[in-house]
Amino acid sequence: MRIPILKLHNYLLISIQIDLDDQSAIQFQEDLLNKIHKSGATGVVIDLTSVDIIDSFIAKVLGDVVTMSDLMGARVVLTGIQPAVAMTLIELGIHMQDVQTALDLEQGLIKLRQELEG
Amino acid sequence: MEIKPCVNIRQEWDIVGARQLGREKAKELGFGTVDQARIATAISELARNIYLYAGTGKVYFETIDRLDKKGLKVVAVDEGPGIRDLSQVMQDGYSTSGGLGAGLPGVKRLMDTFEINTEWGEGTEIIAVKWVR
Numbered sequence A: 001m002r003i004p005i006l007k008l009h010n011y012l013l014i015s016i017q018i019d020l021d022d023q024s025a026i027q028f029q030e031d032l033l034n035k036i037h038k039s040g041a042t043g044v045v046i047d048l049t050s051v052d053i054i055d056s057f058i059a060k061v062l063g064d065v066v067t068m069s070d071l072m073g074a075r076v077v078l079t080g081i082q083p084a085v086a087m088t089l090i091e092l093g094i095h096m097q098d099v100q101t102a103l104d105l106e107q108g109l110i111k112l113r114q115e116l117e118g
Numbered sequence B: 001m002e003i004k005p006c007v008n009i010r011q012e013w014d015i016v017g018a019r020q021l022g023r024e025k026a027k028e029l030g031f032g033t034v035d036q037a038r039i040a041t042a043i044s045e046l047a048r049n050i051y052l053y054a055g056t057g058k059v060y061f062e063t064i065d066r067l068d069k070k071g072l073k074v075v076a077v078d079e080g081p082g083i084r085d086l087s088q089v090m091q092d093g094y095s096t097s098g099g100l101g102a103g104l105p106g107v108k109r110l111m112d113t114f115e116i117n118t119e120w121g122e123g124t125e126i127i128a129v130k131w132v133r
Protein backbone atom coordinates (compact mmCIF):
# COMPACT_ATOMS: atom_id res chain seq x y z
CA MET A 1 0.00 0.00 0.00
CA ARG A 2 1.33 3.44 -0.98
CA ILE A 3 1.10 6.36 1.41
CA PRO A 4 0.17 9.64 -0.31
CA ILE A 5 2.63 12.52 0.03
CA LEU A 6 1.15 16.01 -0.45
CA LYS A 7 3.11 19.12 -1.34
CA LEU A 8 2.31 22.52 0.16
CA HIS A 9 4.70 25.32 -0.83
CA ASN A 10 8.11 24.14 0.38
CA TYR A 11 6.69 21.48 2.62
CA LEU A 12 5.62 17.89 2.27
CA LEU A 13 2.67 16.62 4.30
CA ILE A 14 1.99 13.00 5.07
CA SER A 15 -0.79 11.54 7.15
CA ILE A 16 -0.32 7.86 7.86
CA GLN A 17 -3.75 6.26 7.86
CA ILE A 18 -2.95 2.56 7.58
CA ASP A 19 -1.61 -0.09 9.92
CA LEU A 20 1.97 0.02 8.65
CA ASP A 21 3.43 -3.30 7.65
CA ASP A 22 7.18 -3.49 7.13
CA GLN A 23 7.01 -3.34 3.35
CA SER A 24 4.78 -0.26 3.31
CA ALA A 25 7.09 1.43 5.82
CA ILE A 26 10.15 0.84 3.65
CA GLN A 27 8.25 1.92 0.55
CA PHE A 28 7.23 5.10 2.30
CA GLN A 29 10.84 5.82 3.26
CA GLU A 30 11.89 5.49 -0.35
CA ASP A 31 8.97 7.50 -1.74
CA LEU A 32 9.55 10.35 0.70
CA LEU A 33 13.27 10.64 -0.06
CA ASN A 34 12.53 10.67 -3.79
CA LYS A 35 9.89 13.31 -3.31
CA ILE A 36 12.23 15.50 -1.24
CA HIS A 37 14.82 15.16 -3.97
CA LYS A 38 12.41 16.04 -6.76
CA SER A 39 10.56 18.85 -5.03
CA GLY A 40 13.42 20.43 -3.12
CA ALA A 41 11.18 20.55 -0.05
CA THR A 42 12.81 21.98 3.06
CA GLY A 43 10.34 20.69 5.59
CA VAL A 44 8.26 17.55 6.15
CA VAL A 45 5.39 16.89 8.55
CA ILE A 46 4.47 13.26 9.19
CA ASP A 47 1.17 13.02 11.03
CA LEU A 48 0.71 9.89 13.13
CA THR A 49 -2.72 10.67 14.62
CA SER A 50 -4.28 7.51 13.18
CA VAL A 51 -1.37 5.23 14.03
CA ASP A 52 -2.20 3.07 17.03
CA ILE A 53 0.97 1.01 17.12
CA ILE A 54 4.65 1.76 16.59
CA ASP A 55 6.89 -1.21 17.22
CA SER A 56 10.68 -1.33 17.12
CA PHE A 57 10.83 -1.84 13.37
CA ILE A 58 8.54 1.04 12.49
CA ALA A 59 10.33 3.21 15.04
CA LYS A 60 13.62 2.42 13.34
CA VAL A 61 12.23 3.25 9.91
CA LEU A 62 10.78 6.55 11.17
CA GLY A 63 14.04 7.44 12.92
CA ASP A 64 15.96 6.64 9.73
CA VAL A 65 13.56 8.72 7.65
CA VAL A 66 14.27 11.70 9.90
CA THR A 67 18.05 11.27 9.67
CA MET A 68 18.03 10.67 5.92
CA SER A 69 15.75 13.62 5.20
CA ASP A 70 17.99 15.78 7.34
CA LEU A 71 20.97 14.72 5.23
CA MET A 72 19.05 15.85 2.17
CA GLY A 73 18.29 19.21 3.70
CA ALA A 74 14.71 18.68 4.80
CA ARG A 75 13.64 19.04 8.43
CA VAL A 76 11.07 16.50 9.65
CA VAL A 77 8.48 16.97 12.38
CA LEU A 78 6.37 14.05 13.64
CA THR A 79 2.93 15.03 14.86
CA GLY A 80 -0.08 13.53 16.61
CA ILE A 81 1.62 10.64 18.40
CA GLN A 82 -1.09 9.03 20.55
CA PRO A 83 -0.52 8.82 24.32
CA ALA A 84 -0.68 5.02 24.25
CA VAL A 85 1.90 4.91 21.47
CA ALA A 86 4.23 7.30 23.29
CA MET A 87 4.07 5.21 26.47
CA THR A 88 4.63 1.98 24.59
CA LEU A 89 7.66 3.38 22.77
CA ILE A 90 9.33 4.42 26.02
CA GLU A 91 8.66 1.01 27.58
CA LEU A 92 10.15 -0.63 24.51
CA GLY A 93 13.25 1.42 25.25
CA ILE A 94 12.97 3.67 22.22
CA HIS A 95 13.52 7.33 22.94
CA MET A 96 13.74 9.01 19.52
CA GLN A 97 15.77 11.81 21.08
CA ASP A 98 16.76 13.69 17.97
CA VAL A 99 13.27 13.72 16.56
CA GLN A 100 11.19 16.90 16.47
CA THR A 101 7.56 16.50 17.44
CA ALA A 102 4.42 18.61 17.71
CA LEU A 103 0.88 18.08 18.90
CA ASP A 104 -0.87 18.14 15.53
CA LEU A 105 -0.36 18.92 11.88
CA GLU A 106 -1.01 22.62 12.34
CA GLN A 107 1.49 22.91 15.20
CA GLY A 108 3.95 20.92 13.12
CA LEU A 109 3.71 23.41 10.28
CA ILE A 110 4.10 26.33 12.68
CA LYS A 111 7.20 24.71 14.13
CA LEU A 112 8.73 24.19 10.71
CA ARG A 113 7.97 27.74 9.67
CA GLN A 114 9.56 29.15 12.82
CA GLU A 115 12.66 27.09 12.34
CA LEU A 116 13.11 27.48 8.63
CA GLU A 117 11.91 31.00 8.07
CA GLY A 118 13.15 32.43 11.37
CA MET B 1 -12.36 -26.83 25.31
CA GLU B 2 -11.98 -23.43 23.72
CA ILE B 3 -10.34 -23.30 20.31
CA LYS B 4 -7.30 -21.08 20.56
CA PRO B 5 -7.13 -18.21 18.10
CA CYS B 6 -3.93 -18.68 16.18
CA VAL B 7 -2.03 -16.84 13.46
CA ASN B 8 0.47 -18.65 11.30
CA ILE B 9 3.50 -16.50 10.59
CA ARG B 10 4.67 -17.24 7.08
CA GLN B 11 4.99 -13.88 5.41
CA GLU B 12 5.70 -10.39 6.53
CA TRP B 13 2.07 -9.32 6.41
CA ASP B 14 1.16 -11.98 9.01
CA ILE B 15 2.92 -9.77 11.58
CA VAL B 16 0.17 -7.18 11.09
CA GLY B 17 -2.50 -9.91 11.16
CA ALA B 18 -1.19 -11.26 14.46
CA ARG B 19 -1.10 -7.92 16.22
CA GLN B 20 -4.55 -6.96 14.94
CA LEU B 21 -6.07 -10.20 16.20
CA GLY B 22 -4.26 -9.77 19.52
CA ARG B 23 -5.59 -6.26 19.91
CA GLU B 24 -9.10 -7.49 19.18
CA LYS B 25 -8.80 -10.17 21.87
CA ALA B 26 -7.41 -7.59 24.29
CA LYS B 27 -10.31 -5.26 23.61
CA GLU B 28 -12.84 -8.05 24.15
CA LEU B 29 -11.25 -8.81 27.51
CA GLY B 30 -11.67 -5.23 28.61
CA PHE B 31 -8.10 -3.94 28.41
CA GLY B 32 -7.76 -0.15 28.15
CA THR B 33 -6.20 1.55 25.11
CA VAL B 34 -2.71 1.77 26.59
CA ASP B 35 -2.65 -1.93 27.47
CA GLN B 36 -4.08 -2.74 24.04
CA ALA B 37 -1.16 -0.88 22.49
CA ARG B 38 1.32 -2.66 24.79
CA ILE B 39 -0.09 -6.06 23.87
CA ALA B 40 -0.26 -5.33 20.14
CA THR B 41 3.31 -4.03 20.19
CA ALA B 42 4.59 -7.06 22.09
CA ILE B 43 2.89 -9.39 19.59
CA SER B 44 4.37 -7.45 16.72
CA GLU B 45 7.87 -7.89 18.15
CA LEU B 46 7.42 -11.63 18.75
CA ALA B 47 5.86 -12.24 15.34
CA ARG B 48 8.60 -10.29 13.58
CA ASN B 49 11.28 -12.24 15.40
CA ILE B 50 9.67 -15.47 14.17
CA TYR B 51 9.55 -14.15 10.62
CA LEU B 52 13.14 -12.85 10.72
CA TYR B 53 14.96 -15.56 12.63
CA ALA B 54 12.90 -18.73 12.28
CA GLY B 55 11.16 -18.11 8.95
CA THR B 56 7.85 -19.57 10.04
CA GLY B 57 5.99 -20.27 13.24
CA LYS B 58 2.82 -19.28 15.01
CA VAL B 59 1.39 -16.92 17.54
CA TYR B 60 -1.64 -17.96 19.52
CA PHE B 61 -3.75 -16.45 22.22
CA GLU B 62 -5.42 -17.79 25.31
CA THR B 63 -7.83 -15.82 27.39
CA ILE B 64 -7.43 -16.45 31.07
CA ASP B 65 -10.70 -15.96 32.89
CA ARG B 66 -10.42 -16.84 36.54
CA LEU B 67 -12.54 -15.75 39.45
CA ASP B 68 -9.78 -13.56 40.80
CA LYS B 69 -8.29 -12.27 37.56
CA LYS B 70 -8.55 -12.01 33.81
CA GLY B 71 -5.74 -11.81 31.34
CA LEU B 72 -4.42 -12.54 27.89
CA LYS B 73 -1.71 -15.08 27.29
CA VAL B 74 0.34 -14.73 24.12
CA VAL B 75 2.39 -17.68 22.94
CA ALA B 76 4.90 -17.43 20.09
CA VAL B 77 6.38 -20.70 18.89
CA ASP B 78 8.75 -21.66 16.13
CA GLU B 79 11.02 -24.48 15.12
CA GLY B 80 13.81 -22.18 14.04
CA PRO B 81 17.45 -22.06 15.13
CA GLY B 82 16.71 -21.36 18.78
CA ILE B 83 18.63 -18.90 20.91
CA ARG B 84 22.09 -19.81 22.12
CA ASP B 85 22.71 -17.19 24.75
CA LEU B 86 19.55 -16.03 26.49
CA SER B 87 21.15 -13.44 28.73
CA GLN B 88 22.69 -11.80 25.69
CA VAL B 89 19.44 -11.44 23.71
CA MET B 90 17.67 -9.99 26.75
CA GLN B 91 20.06 -7.04 26.78
CA ASP B 92 18.76 -3.80 25.33
CA GLY B 93 20.47 -3.08 22.05
CA TYR B 94 21.63 -6.61 21.26
CA SER B 95 20.70 -7.55 17.69
CA THR B 96 22.02 -9.94 15.10
CA SER B 97 20.07 -8.24 12.32
CA GLY B 98 20.91 -4.56 12.58
CA GLY B 99 17.67 -3.91 14.46
CA LEU B 100 17.37 -1.71 17.52
CA GLY B 101 17.59 -4.81 19.71
CA ALA B 102 14.62 -3.48 21.64
CA GLY B 103 12.30 -6.39 20.84
CA LEU B 104 12.71 -9.02 23.54
CA PRO B 105 13.68 -6.80 26.49
CA GLY B 106 10.86 -4.50 25.36
CA VAL B 107 8.28 -7.30 25.33
CA LYS B 108 9.35 -8.23 28.83
CA ARG B 109 8.66 -4.68 30.01
CA LEU B 110 5.37 -4.35 28.11
CA MET B 111 3.86 -7.58 29.46
CA ASP B 112 3.39 -8.74 33.08
CA THR B 113 5.01 -12.15 32.81
CA PHE B 114 7.57 -13.32 30.29
CA GLU B 115 9.10 -16.73 29.79
CA ILE B 116 11.37 -18.14 27.09
CA ASN B 117 11.94 -21.82 26.42
CA THR B 118 14.50 -22.40 23.75
CA GLU B 119 16.93 -25.00 22.65
CA TRP B 120 19.76 -24.35 20.23
CA GLY B 121 18.83 -26.02 16.97
CA GLU B 122 15.31 -26.93 18.13
CA GLY B 123 13.26 -23.78 18.26
CA THR B 124 11.89 -21.15 20.57
CA GLU B 125 8.73 -20.73 22.60
CA ILE B 126 7.90 -17.45 24.27
CA ILE B 127 4.98 -17.11 26.65
CA ALA B 128 3.86 -13.72 27.90
CA VAL B 129 0.82 -12.73 29.93
CA LYS B 130 -0.86 -9.40 30.55
CA TRP B 131 -3.42 -9.08 33.35
CA VAL B 132 -6.47 -6.86 33.15
CA ARG B 133 -6.22 -4.21 35.83
Ligand SMILES: Nc1ncnc2c1ncn2[C@@H]1O[C@H](COP(=O)(O)OP(=O)(O)OP(=O)(O)O)[C@@H](O)[C@H]1O
Pocket: A056, A057, B045, B049, B050, B053, B054, B078, B080, B081, B082, B083, B089, B094, B095, B096, B097, B098, B099, B100, B101, B102, B103, B104, B105, B124
Ligand atom coordinates in the same frame (compact mmCIF):
# COMPACT_ATOMS: atom_id res chain seq x y z
N1 LIG C 1 12.40 -16.67 17.59
C1 LIG C 1 13.75 -16.52 17.55
N2 LIG C 1 14.55 -17.51 17.09
C2 LIG C 1 15.90 -17.34 17.05
N3 LIG C 1 16.55 -16.23 17.47
C3 LIG C 1 15.81 -15.22 17.95
C4 LIG C 1 14.38 -15.30 18.02
N4 LIG C 1 13.92 -14.13 18.54
C5 LIG C 1 15.02 -13.37 18.78
N5 LIG C 1 16.16 -14.00 18.44
C6 LIG C 1 17.54 -13.49 18.59
O1 LIG C 1 17.53 -12.54 19.63
C7 LIG C 1 18.08 -11.29 19.20
C8 LIG C 1 17.39 -10.15 19.91
O2 LIG C 1 16.02 -10.06 19.52
P1 LIG C 1 15.25 -8.69 19.69
O3 LIG C 1 13.89 -8.84 19.18
O4 LIG C 1 15.42 -8.23 21.10
O5 LIG C 1 16.09 -7.66 18.77
P2 LIG C 1 16.15 -7.59 17.17
O6 LIG C 1 15.06 -8.41 16.58
O7 LIG C 1 17.52 -7.92 16.74
O8 LIG C 1 15.88 -6.05 16.90
P3 LIG C 1 14.48 -5.28 17.01
O9 LIG C 1 13.47 -6.25 17.55
O10 LIG C 1 14.71 -4.14 17.94
O11 LIG C 1 14.15 -4.82 15.63
C9 LIG C 1 17.89 -11.28 17.69
O12 LIG C 1 18.82 -10.44 17.03
C10 LIG C 1 18.06 -12.77 17.34
O13 LIG C 1 19.43 -13.08 17.22
Ligand SMILES: [Mg+2]
Pocket: B045, B048, B049, B099, B102, B103, B104
Ligand atom coordinates in the same frame (compact mmCIF):
# COMPACT_ATOMS: atom_id res chain seq x y z
MG1 LIG D 1 13.08 -8.28 17.21
